[in-house]
Amino acid sequence: MDRYRQTKIAGILGIIGNIFLLVIKAFVGYISQSQAMIADSFNSASDIFASCMTFIGNKIASKPGDSDHNFGHR
Numbered sequence: 001m002d003r004y005r006q007t008k009i010a011g012i013l014g015i016i017g018n019i020f021l022l023v024i025k026a027f028v029g030y031i032s033q034s035q036a037m038i039a040d041s042f043n044s045a046s047d048i049f050a051s052c053m054t055f056i057g058n059k060i061a062s063k064p065g066d067s068d069h070n071f072g073h074r
């Protein structure tokens, strides 16, 4: 498996895992009235954003070379 495919899978798993954590933490924080748990669910939301940036950055970096970028877009 090549590096771009591995990084793509890592980005997708990061998004899925953090959506799961966001939902669980927000739910448990809400039913237990825990501000710390709700705040940590927002931290998971920012991690979803970071995983999206991993996914998008990897997609841009995996483009092959063209006339402006002879050695690819890495």
Ligand SMILES: [Zn+2]
Pocket (backbone or CB within 6 Å): 065, 066, 067, 068, 069, 073
């Ligand atoms: Zn280019």
